[in-house]
Amino acid sequence: MDAAIPAPLPAPPVKPPGIWRQGWYRFRRNRGGMVGLGLVLLVVLVALACPFLAPHDPGDQSAMLRGGARAAPSWLHPLGTDRMGYDVLSRVLYGAPTALAVGLGAMAIASLVGIVIGGIAGYVGGLLDEVLMRFAEFFLVIPVFVVILAVVRLFGIIVVGTPLEKVPHLNLLTIIALLGLFGWPPIARMARAEFLRLKQAEFVEAAICIGATKRDILLRHILPNALPSLIVLVALGIGGAVLAEAMVSFLGFGDPKAISWGQMLYFNYEALKVAPWGSLAPGVAIFLTVLGFNLLADGLTDAFNPRLRQ
Amino acid sequence: MPSIPVSASSPPLLRAEGLVVHFHTRDGVVRAVDGVDFEVGRGETLGIVGESGSGKTISSLALLRLVPPPARIEAGRVLFEGEDLLALPETAMTRVRGRRISMIFQNPATSLNPILSVGAQLSEILVWHGMATKREAPERIAELLRLVGLTDPAARLRQYPHELSGGMRQRVGIARALLCDPSLVLADEPTTALDVTIQAQILDLLAELRARLGMSMVLVTHDMGVVARMADRITVMYAGRVCESGSARTIFHSPQHPYTRALLDSMPRLDRSYRSGGRQLLPAIAGRPPGLLNPPAGCRFAARCPEATAECRRVLPVQVAVGPDHMVACLRRGSQGMAA
Amino acid sequence: MGTLRYILRRLFFCACLVVGVSLILFALINAIGNPIEILLAERPGMTDEIVAEISRYYGLDGSVTDRYLTWAGAMLQGDFGTSIIYNQPVGGMLVTFGLETLKIQVPGILIALLASVGASVLAATRQYSRVDFGVISAAMLGHSLPGFFVGILLILVFAYWLGILPSYGAYSTRSMLMDSEIIDGLWHMVLPVSMLAFFNTATLTLLLRASLVDTLRQDYITAARAAGLPERRVVLGHALRNAFIPVLTYLGILFGLMLGTAPVTETVFTWPGLGALYIMAIQQLDYPLIMGTTMVITVMLVAATLLTDIAYVLIDPRIRLG
């Protein structure tokens, strides 16, 4: 080795762009992605600030007593009132936290299950991989929505008379849990593919040669490199979960105690002809939320997998 | 525009003049090919050598107007048998491609359509160009497959690309290029994806076919050994420009451009001992090729050139004749400067 | 040989799937206890004996495994039991309602396939152009519009505002349009089929365009062009077929999604299909009907995936021995 004692490293110059910052630069140039991000931020903002934004109490049905149900939009009720006498705008704003809770909750469960199952399948491989992936394929092909409807309905009966009955918003929690438990297979498949690819990646082999522990390899090398592709799926999945909850609620299987866009459609669809605003407003809210997450996912794909475009 | 002295005897089969191809990316314009001239005589093999990013592949694709989307041919002429291919209408161009100029691709694994049988994809081309009817096609193709050294051609016709080995696929690729008896074949790194013993077989095959069929060839490669074996004349490219062109012998025995010289010197040689008389190092070229997004003003090689002067960094050299059939683009060899 | 083996393997997997779904549902239904007891609990004058009698009539006595095996055995012979609410054989109802479901789903997906091929070719061959941007944007918007909301909009515009198309049902209840059952049926199909076609076109276009753009960059496409084939043949003959391969998998999933969300579609249009029947069944806890509808939906879905698997093998010679 050199006899001279080398100087220590100089102080870092201006912080160079890392992969995340690089991704952000690319993301910023994607018009669709930016629109998506804007929409998602809007939903989040509304969800956080709905008590201050809403002109009326979302539980206020007094308009009905005054005979003001199904009233067309006015200064007092900017989006009108629905057939139950609620202020449509307030209900739509208060639907945002529910939608986000469903989307984030369901995808939190799905990501956890998906990354663990897919990660194990991809990293361990062999027979375990085959068994886990058949299992995932099974979940991918069954008519999830049909099963969820049955479970929501039947579970509602099963809990009667048990301590579970007293859990607040049990129905909504059930829907979130089900969407999560049925939503993991796409994430698991992607996680498997990524873990399998990265397990054989040369920089992972380099880490093995250096003597890195399995834990280091999984948590410091493989997982961070697998995340971008997974985040895209999660963003798509949030939109999907919001939509699925809306459909479940639209069919009348939602949580009667929660304020959700699907429920609004369920209650107001009958009055579509006389009070279309009661159905249009929540429908547009669902559309914008789903669009926001879809565009965001598209922008993220572009930002983190640049080889797909070039 | 620089002009190439037309050899007195006969006009060249193909002549590219001032070819410019730019990639329009989101980061800006990449000057992949920036004013390139070369010519191919009848029955002659021109080797275009250069490293990755030198623009050699894009130049060859530009001859057929097949540069991929973000790239666009910005300027230049491609004179082929008297007509400018860049000015032809698209329909006329489809009668040039495959029929009068055909192409052999680098990667035989990806350049054959994976879902069509060998017979189906070759006969489609033959029938489209009116060289055979659907009924005659299989027989013609089988004959050609035998010519390129494939055994049992009748069986090969029914096979799919994934059922063939790499060497066999490349033979099919060569057969495809010969279907319509073209006068010029463009071969883009035809052996780079192959192992050396298979490479030797394919090179032998190409040399034999060329002698037998009398066609001209443009051979694009980064391998100095391959051009030395195959080419009559050589054009050396660096960072989107031509450095030097001349007969194969001139380029290898008396290269003039500093890049050509340095490149030849820096390559380890099979026929030389590096152990006798103490450990020897290679005369390496320092630095690396410039990016083409914002290429430096002046000669593209100036930053790595041992002979570069301040002027070299300022003005772009234009090719100048330094001997019979020998052109160099270097200010230190008498080139005129072109304001960048 | 390889192809046959592959298909047999898929068949085996599909059979496992059908059994699995039936097991899940059966277990769930049993977890709530005796459905007859729940149904009759609120009715006055029901003695235990009557409940036991009715339970026996519907085969609800005996252990859970016995009951499952009895049900499965009967189902395999085509006997799905009797609907508790409608007091009709479930099998017959499934056929009637199933055909209504297919009547809107199949045209929906076929129209979508044609439309998305057109849109994708248009967009992918003009990558980065305004046309391309327009197609992607429209597809993205359409893909994000919830299907049932599209249905609601269609009804609002064409049934309520313009009044030119019916808003509900498969047939007119009073007088047929032009006194023809066929024309009347088609007239009712317009809105539901439009909704399904709209949603599927958007999703398929997004996928197919991306795949086509990718395929058009492949070496063999450049090779086909270099061989002098005209652009039309290169795109339609070479690129499109290859581009379809990755999309095929999704086509199966898409068809499954449509069948799976049939309850929503059919609720929006009050369409007398399997989905609507299913909603009715779970609301009323009509367990033979729940099991029957679920089975039929699952089998249709499995058949769709199986068809895409076979199409895969036919299109892509590389997986013949897979």
Added chain:
Amino acid sequence: MSTAGPLLQVEKLSKHYSVGSRGLFRRSGGTIRAVDDVSFHLRVGETLGLVGESGCGKTTTARSILHLVQPTGGTVRFEGEDILPVFAAGARPDVLRIRSRLQYVFQDPTLALNPRWTIGETLREPLRIHWPGRRDQWEARIAELLGLVGLEPQHAWRYPHEFSGGQRQRVGIARALAVEPRLLILDEPVSSLDISVRAQILNLLVSLQQRLGLGYLYISHDLASVRFVSSHVAVMYLGKLVEMAEVDAIFARPRHHYTRALLSAIPVPDPDSTQPRIALQGEVPSALRRPAGCPFHPRCPAARTVCREVEPRLEEDEFGHRLACHNPA
């Protein structure tokens, strides 16, 4: 050269794969003998060039030595220690002791560096693992390593995508050198680089070897670079070692017909070359259907009856030239 014992001694190393679909639907397959009964050794300061065409088993040999794949049989002694059982047992201090002295440089430096880490973080990883108690020396060592491979200290804060291929390969070499190894396994270290940059990296490897007294196992299909880098050359064909000798002996007087064909197949950068040409017929057979007898006999211009039946053993002549051929040139 003969004073010290061998740095690396590989004996009868084998790696076999069984192929065919595994799992729930078992199907018949076969065995691929990717590496079959390979033995060689390498002394301090020497470079053994391991050459052959794709699929000949040269990379699998290297990966087996490092236990990146688990060998089917054979022993590997490194500095006299039988290392394969140590890897298999997995006791961390023992594994680290070997790993620190036996390092690998990968073919494609773009793939071999974690894209999310700065160069500094990449170089810090081996120090973190092997020198946990010398934290105060890490930064100085990183600067020293960067200097050693011809990079600047401030490059430590950059990400791999900001570098060219040649610079990335320098980083890959620096990482391998971080904890003072004795042997580097170099797997095609220049084949993914631009031709005008290759000579720089080859020179760097040779100077580092002289300065640090390293042993190299240099794997390549590029025979010209092998001639420049290596002191000895081993030629592999279908998982077997067919010839091994000092570099100048192999290039000047190859004796195995495969080696001769391989050398003659390489086009020489000289249009007037009178290089003898030995054209080989056919292609390398699938490793699943390896010919009986000498694996090379179906393509060998000098094959005799015995070659079809008896597999030749690798034997050494009086000059240390080892050869597996019944009818050598």
